[in-house]
Amino acid sequence: MTLQNSYPIISMLVLFLSEFYSVIDNCDTGALDSFILKYKDCDIDALSQFAKGLEMDFEAVKNCIIYKDVSNGAVEARNSLTKMYHRRCRGRAGLELLQAYALVDQALAG
Numbered sequence: 001m002t003l004q005n006s007y008p009i010i011s012m013l014v015l016f017l018s019e020f021y022s023v024i025d026n027c028d029t030g031a032l033d034s035f036i037l038k039y040k041d042c043d044i045d046a047l048s049q050f051a052k053g054l055e056m057d058f059e060a061v062k063n064c065i066i067y068k069d070v071s072n073g074a075v076e077a078r079n080s081l082t083k084m085y086h087r088r089c090r091g092r093a094g095l096e097l098l099q100a101y102a103l104v105d106q107a108l109a110g
Contacts, residue, residue, distance in 0.1 A: 019035055024065065028065075029062050035051070038051075039051035086098070
């Protein structure tokens with residue numbers, strides 16, 4: 001007896017994931033529409049919620065598929081660093097400590 005015979009949900013999950021990876025790998029926004037339509041009324045709540053989330057953020061997801069080479073990672077990294085400095089300095093030396101951290105970071109980066 002195989003695992004898939006014991007747990008039929010596994011077959012559904014494998015199909016779901018393979019179809020989603022196919023959409024992403026092939027950069028096919030038409031297939032994204034079909035994927036959402038197929039799974040948004042799925043009996044498995046987690047899959048249905050995932051598809052509905054894709055539908056709610058359709059433009060963002062579509063743009064991620066179309067523009068794979070565009071990333072805001074550098075901006076997000078800088079935001080995270082700024083937040084870290086802010087958390088470190090809160091309640092301590094204030095602006096002076098924040099300036100010192102920024103100078104150290106700049107010296108290490110350049």
